[in-house]
Amino acid sequence: RVTGRDDTSLTRRDAIKASLAGGAVGALPLLGIPAPLDAQPAQPPRARPPRTRDYIIDASAALIWRNDAPKLIGDCSVRVRGNDIVEVREGRLPAANTPRINATGQLLLPGFISGHTHAASGSPTRGLIEEGRSYQRPIELLEQLPDDLLDDISAYNVAELLRSGCTTHVEMSLSLKQAQSYVRVARRWHVRGYPGGMVPGTARLFPIWRRTGDAALTASVPDTLAEIDANARFAAAVNGAEDGLIRPMMTPHAADTHTPETMRAMIAAARALGNGMHTHLAQGAGEVRTVQRLYGQSPAQWLESLGAFDMPFFGAHMTGATAADWEVLKRHGGVYAHCPSGGGAGNSSGTQPYPEALAAGAPVNVGIDTHSNDYLENLKLAVICGRARARLLNAQAGRTGAPLPMPSMRDAVYGATHVAADELRRPDLGRIAVGAKADLCTVDVSGLLVGSGAVGPEPLSNLLYASGANVRHVITQGYVQLYDGALVVDDETRVRQRGGAAVQQIWAQLRAEGWFRGG
Structure with a gap:
């Protein structure tokens, strides 16, 4: 019987056999062995974007606009209200009842x-x-x-x-x-x-x-x-x-x-x-x-x-x-x-x-x-x-x-x-500053393949290891369009399926014309 982490006489193979024989499934993760699918805990529901254009973004780093120039800072909070950025602060803005977008481990950039x-x-x-x-x-x-x-x-x-x-x-x-x-x-x-x-x-x-x-x-x-x-x-x-x-x-x-x-x-x-x-x-x-x-x-x-x-x-x-x-x-x-x-x-x-x-x-x-x-x-x-x-x-x-x-x-x-x-003659774009339009994006610069498990001292350089797949949130004029990596202005699956079905008609015509012949 699996008795837990302290049972050093139990080998990994014994643990697997015990699981297959109906042994104590709950102890298996202690040995690094994933539990069967039916024993996995239910996944928490995916977080939803704020319902209004009045919220705070908390990021681990940000490229803000200060003294008429871009400046990279560490922990940063940005308050969005309506179309605009209304507050930018190093550290965290205290606002207990305001919805927040968690961009921990991410670099906040102008859109x-x-x-x-x-x-x-x-x-x-x-x-x-x-x-x-x-x-x-x-x-x-x-x-x-x-x-x-x-x-x-x-x-x-x-x-x-x-x-x-x-x-x-x-x-x-x-x-x-x-x-x-x-x-x-x-x-x-x-x-x-x-x-x-x-x-x-x-x-x-x-x-x-x-x-x-x-x-x-x-x-x-x-x-x-x-x-x-x-x-x-x-x-x-x-x-x-x-x-x-x-x-x-x-x-x-x-x-x-x-x-x-x-x-x-x-x-x-x-x-x-x-x-x-x-x-x-x-x-x-x-x-x-x-x-x-x-x-x-x-x-x-x-x-x-x-x-x-x-x-x-x-x-x-x-x-x-x-x-x-x-x-x-x-x-x-x-x-x-x-x-x-x-x-x-x-x-x-x-x-x-x-x-x-x-x-x-x-x-x-x-x-x-x-x-x-x-x-x-x-x-x-x-x-x-x-x-x-x-x-x-x-x-x-x-x-x-x-x-x-x-x-x-x-x-x-x-x-x-x-x-x-x-x-574009738009000093209200391309900047994270009070009075600018709330056009923003965040990029995961701390995760696998891009970062080091934490946001580094020069996160702009981490973008050399990133792609669009690492973008987590996208906002235009206060409207959240991408949230936690998912398109939220439309049904992403439907957009993909309908776009694919339409482009297949072009490919079918190209095949009929022999356009693909020879390669």
């Missing part, structure tokens, strides 16, 4: 801001393009879906962005139809978005973008102007919706797919909206050559001459950027949105000029692009791949000038918070 997303296009292309296929056909089929299925895919992808701590999306939907879908989802879930439909949109883009001469660009002008007008009318209709959470931008595809007439129309519409412009900028050597040939300037110089930088401006990729482009961004404060998983995980991680942008003194944000919606993973990739690029370029024979800096997680997090917020 992340992605400076470049194509929200609906991630899951339909993920896992299909990494071996060299083009994303063109999947996103063309995405555009052909009816609105209900497109909304299911948009919801799946926006849920992923939230899951990884990204509370603000500078969103270039790939068409007006996709922008409308994004807004429908964002309004349901209290998402902060700066959306716009890309012009030219997916249905018209590729013959203009991949043209062999300029006739296609010239012929595109009437339809592009009509597309600009349709996007501007929709944007005006939803501008400021949901207590200011929805603030559309105008989003031209790139300088090489526009003429001076159409780009001026984009800029005028952006000025009327008042939220800025978002585009692909110098995203390759081909774009730079085309713009220089057509307009005699680099892409950023040309846009500057038209007035695009007289407002909030986000430019993505900049793989073909010239020194002149960096000077324009530095002069105006335009943000370079670096997208380390652009083109698919691992496909362009080392080609985008993250360390060069830092060296140039340009404001730099980390963007999602598409394919991967894990924002925390992209922060990590930006640092790791940026360091590899800097080391490689610094080691090249004949390199002149100062060595490129080694990007740090501090660079990435700052770019994802107050740097992007400043370009």
Whole structure:
């Protein structure tokens, strides 16, 4: 008979035999042997988020805003009331009757801001393009879906962005139809978005973008102007919706797919909206050559001459950027949105000029692009791949000038918070401070694989070992969207199932067309 921990004559095998023979089950855990399932204690019910937007978050570390700069502190409490942060304190706020969110072992951060997303296009292309296929056909089929299925895919992808701590999306939907879908989802879930439909949109883009001469660009002008007008009318209709959470931008595809007439129309519409412009900028050597040939300037110089930088401006990729482009961004404060998983995980991680942008003194944000919606993973990739690029370029024979800096997680997090917020002209975002909007996320930096069983002295560095799976709580303007790692603004299982069913229709059409043949 098992008598307990002091019975040293009982071997582990004897204990197992006793259990199988109906022995004293309750003593087995004392020997490190799990009890049978029917003997396990009932799991406590999962904690629920606060019912109102009046609560306190208690975290083991926080990146707060103090004396006009970010500061990392230890134990911290933040009081949220309505849309705003109303109190920030080192240590614990005494408030016996106020609901509390327990973020012990977690790092409290401002909600992340992605400076470049194509929200609906991630899951339909993920896992299909990494071996060299083009994303063109999947996103063309995405555009052909009816609105209900497109909304299911948009919801799946926006849920992923939230899951990884990204509370603000500078969103270039790939068409007006996709922008409308994004807004429908964002309004349901209290998402902060700066959306716009890309012009030219997916249905018209590729013959203009991949043209062999300029006739296609010239012929595109009437339809592009009509597309600009349709996007501007929709944007005006939803501008400021949901207590200011929805603030559309105008989003031209790139300088090489526009003429001076159409780009001026984009800029005028952006000025009327008042939220800025978002585009692909110098995203390759081909774009730079085309713009220089057509307009005699680099892409950023040309846009500057038209007035695009007289407002909030986000430019993505900049793989073909010239020194002149960096000077324009530095002069105006335009943000370079670096997208380390652009083109698919691992496909362009080392080609985008993250360390060069830092060296140039340009404001730099980390963007999602598409394919991967894990924002925390992209922060990590930006640092790791940026360091590899800097080391490689610094080691090249004949390199002149100062060595490129080694990007740090501090660079990435700052770019994802107050740097992007400043370009949005939003001093109430990207900061944990009294009067700021309650856009927040927490990351477990103490648990297995990420931490050391406790929060370390430099928890920002622990983010190099984290991913979106380690994000525990996400809050936008006081609304809790992720609680203890679970989506709470919708039924997470239903979002996953409906998103999966919709994307399978795209895959079925690709199979029918023989798109998967040969690999």
